Amino acid sequence: MKFGFGALGVAFLLNAGVASAQEQVWLQDRRFLEGKGYQVGDLELHPGLAGEFGYDSNMFHRASSEDPIDVYRLRITPSLSLATAEAGKRGPGGTSQTVAFNGTVGASYNEYFARDSAEADRVSKFRNVGALARLELDILPNRPWSGRLHANLTRTIQPSNLSDTAYAYNRVHAGGGGELIWAPGGGLFDWRLGYAYQTTIFEESRFESLNSGTHTLRTRGRWRFLPRTAFMFDASQGFTRYSNPGARTYLLDSDPLRARLGLSGLITDRFGLLALAGWGVTFAHSGNVPVENYDGPIGQAQLTFYPTAAPDLTGAPREAMLAVSQIGVGYTRDFADSYFGSFYTRDRGYLTVSYFFAGKLLTSLQGGISRVHFPTLYYPAVAGAPAVQRTGPFNEQRYDASLFAEYRLADSVGVNTTVGYEQNDSRDLPVDPNNPAAVDDLSWQRFQALLGVRWLM
Amino acid sequence: MELRKVVRLGLASALIGAGLVVGAAYAQEAKESPPNVNDNATMRREVKLSPEEQVKEAESILAGLDMVGKNVRKQLEKAREDRDVVKALCLSDKLTQIDVAKKSASERLDALRQAVARQDPELSTHEYTILVVLKERGAQLAAEANQCIGVEAGFVGESAVTVDVDPNLPTQDPSEYPSDDTIISQPPGCVSCIQ
Numbered sequence: 001m002k003f004g005f006g007a008l009g010v011a012f013l014l015n016a017g018v019a020s021a022q023e024q025v026w027l028q029d030r031r032f033l034e035g036k037g038y039q040v041g042d043l044e045l046h047p048g049l050a051g052e053f054g055y056d057s058n059m060f061h062r063a064s065s066e067d068p069i070d071v072y073r074l075r076i077t078p079s080l081s082l083a084t085a086e087a088g089k090r091g092p093g094g095t096s097q098t099v100a101f102n103g104t105v106g107a108s109y110n111e112y113f114a115r116d117s118a119e120a121d122r123v124s125k126f127r128n129v130g131a132l133a134r135l136e137l138d139i140l141p142n143r144p145w146s147g148r149l150h151a152n153l154t155r156t157i158q159p160s161n162l163s164d165t166a167y168a169y170n171r172v173h174a175g176g177g178g179e180l181i182w183a184p185g186g187g188l189f190d191w192r193l194g195y196a197y198q199t200t201i202f203e204e205s206r207f208e209s210l211n212s213g214t215h216t217l218r219t220r221g222r223w224r225f226l227p228r229t230a231f232m233f234d235a236s237q238g239f240t241r242y243s244n245p246g247a248r249t250y251l252l253d254s255d256p257l258r259a260r261l262g263l264s265g266l267i268t269d270r271f272g273l274l275a276l277a278g279w280g281v282t283f284a285h286s287g288n289v290p291v292e293n294y295d296g297p298i299g300q301a302q303l304t305f306y307p308t309a310a311p312d313l314t315g316a317p318r319e320a321m322l323a324v325s326q327i328g329v330g331y332t333r334d335f336a337d338s339y340f341g342s343f344y345t346r347d348r349g350y351l352t353v354s355y356f357f358a359g360k361l362l363t364s365l366q367g368g369i370s371r372v373h374f375p376t377l378y379y380p381a382v383a384g385a386p387a388v389q390r391t392g393p394f395n396e397q398r399y400d401a402s403l404f405a406e407y408r409l410a411d412s413v414g415v416n417t418t419v420g421y422e423q424n425d426s427r428d429l430p431v432d433p434n435n436p437a438a439v440d441d442l443s444w445q446r447f448q449a450l451l452g453v454r455w456l457m
Numbered sequence: 458m459e460l461r462k463v464v465r466l467g468l469a470s471a472l473i474g475a476g477l478v479v480g481a482a483y484a485q486e487a488k489e490s491p492p493n494v495n496d497n498a499t500m501r502r503e504v505k506l507s508p509e510e511q512v513k514e515a516e517s518i519l520a521g522l523d524m525v526g527k528n529v530r531k532q533l534e535k536a537r538e539d540r541d542v543v544k545a546l547c548l549s550d551k552l553t554q555i556d557v558a559k560k561s562a563s564e565r566l567d568a569l570r571q572a573v574a575r576q577d578p579e580l581s582t583h584e585y586t587i588l589v590v591l592k593e594r595g596a597q598l599a600a601e602a603n604q605c606i607g608v609e610a611g612f613v614g615e616s617a618v619t620v621d622v623d624p625n626l627p628t629q630d631p632s633e634y635p636s637d638d639t640i641i642s643q644p645p646g647c648v649s650c651i652q
Contacts, residue, residue, distance in 0.1 A: 060646065061646035062646065158643070158644070160644070160646055160647070160648045161646040161647050161648065162648055167648050169644050173641065186619070196637075200641075206652075207644075207652075209652075210644065210651070220634060222632070222634065224632055226632075227621075227626075227632075228626060228630055228631060228632050229631075229632050230632040232634065234634070248652060249651070249652070250651060264631060264632055264633075264634075264635065265631050265632035266626065266627070266631055266632070269623070269625060269626050269627075270627070272627075272629075272631035273631075274631065274635060276635070300635065300638065304631060306627035306629060326627075326629065332638065334638070334639070334640055335640075336639070336640035336641075336642050337642050338642065339642060339644050339645060339650075339651045340645075340650065340651065344642075346640060429647070429650050431647075431649040431650055440647040440649050440650050441647075442645060442646075442647065442650070444646060
């Protein structure tokens with residue numbers, strides 16, 4: 001299917017804690033992005049424009065001992081979402097279209113004003129434009145054999161702890177892929193086989209060694225033994241390669257393998273359960289640091305309560321499918337490539353609440369606590385040289401919370417506020433093998449609050 | 458005189474012979490489509506019609522047979538469009554029989570009109586009775602045409618599943634696949650930590 005709205009919701013819930021509060025909630029979730037829209041032939045167009053102004057307490061993610069710089073921030077965000085009309089009305093029963101697609105493009109212009117006038121020039125140089133684009137194309141949707149193509153591109157603006165634009169982590173994430181879908185019997189059972197490629201390219205040449213690309217082969221299957229409840233399975237084999245790691249990086253190529261099995265769907269008429277459990281292995285390659293592999297359980301569990309039966313955002317038939325009200329609590333465990341070495345694991349518990357009060361007040365509250373575990377870290381060394389330990393295994397505690405609330409003055413105009421808090425409790429990390437006293441504090445905390453106006457169609 | 462006697466006798470014999478042949482023919486026609494009890498009841502009711510009413514009713518019977526023929530012909534064309542050979546053969550056979558009945562009914566209607574014109578109530582009643590039988594035959598053929606079975610009904614093809622969802626359930630579909638939740642690593646704030 002096209003990226004289902006249920007999946008969108010889950011994506012939103014999962015990523016909320018990962019995504020920084022600097023990211024606009026409505027850009028991540030089409031349910032919030034789109035209004036009534038314009039019908040142009042077979043297309044639905046949903047343009048939007050938002051302006052926000054607010055405060056950021058720690059623009060450079062610095063530890064409290066490293067002189068955090070707080071700034072005021074202006075953010076202008078135009079966006080456009082479009083979809084084939086029939087695709088927009090997809091749901092149980094589906095569409096008889098041959099091809100259906102939906103896509104979103106958006107940009108985000110950021111202007112910074114330092115609270116301390118001494119920092120004004122350095123801060124203002126970080127003005128920049130973030131961008132995102134994503135496209136999904138369904139071929140022969142809801143047929144026994146169908147296909148799906150997808151592509152995405154995101155330009156992420158992220159300063160490092162150095163207030164110098166030459167050290168900014170600005171980067172582009174780009175990717176795409178396809179999936180072959182076999183769904184006999186009206187879609188109660190389906191099996192999919194797909195391929196995807198995702199690359200990360202840093203814009204500053206000094207971070208060229210961090211550029212990477214990942215090829216992923218993936219298969220997944222689902223059996224809906226009830227109309228809204230399914231057993232499912234997914235497995236993926238990735239191939240992550242750093243294009244130019246150099247001699248001083250900690251990065252290792254790897255071939256991560258994941259497999260999960262579980263259940264997803266309604267367990268009562270108001271409660272939904274997502275429970276997937278499985279195993280993952282990193283299969284890291286040798287490199288500048290000793291190989292360490294994660295070989296353990298992975299999984300995800302989420303209990304979701306749907307308080308209402310599909311409130312309607314705008315009264316339009318399409319939006320009837322985009323009901324937002326739900327309350328979820330969950331836990332997820334997974335691993336990822338680490339910029340410090342082989343990998344890290346993350347256990348995250350989270351709570352999410354989204355509700356559309358009386359068709360006027362749209363709210364989204366997300367919060368989570370994560371435990372991030374790093375194995376023993378080593379300094380890079382040439383092949384054959386003895387490894388020098390950097391630290392023993394350690395954990396970070398991360399806290400995140402964000403609230404987005406938008407009051408709709410009219411169907412197409414809303415005033416909103418975004419409030420976010422993030423905290424990373426970590427340790428001093430040695431940075432020089434020849435000077436044990438040279439450390440960098442990985443801890444930081446950040447508070448943001450923005451007030452804005454949004455026009456959406 | 459002798460010759461006249463011979464001629465009269467011959468004419469009488471010919472008339473008697475013709476009458477026997479016609480009577481036998483009528484008798485055969487009645488045997489080919491023996492009406493059932495209900496038909497008899499209908500006929501008994503309808504034969505009470507006046508000759509003019511019989512003509513009017515007979516015209517209605519012919520129009521009805523014509524309509525039956527058109528309907529079956531339409532079904533036959535649809536079956537041919539669908540390349541359903543089995544159904545087309547069946548319908549073609551029924552249509553042929555309906556056409557025969559229609560042609561016969563048309564001839565009987567002419568005969569009925571002539572009998573009415575000659576003010577021969579017995580013959581008109583007889584013709585009308587045959588028309589009623591043809592009407593019943595047309596209805597029977599129409600029913601049989603509707604029962605013609607096509608290829609798709611004779612074999613089990615691809616199954617279709619219909620799912621009814623309780624409208625009181627939430628519109629969101631949690632049985633969809635969760636999104637790709639693979640963590641995308643973020644570089645740490647400190648540059649010196651990774652280079």
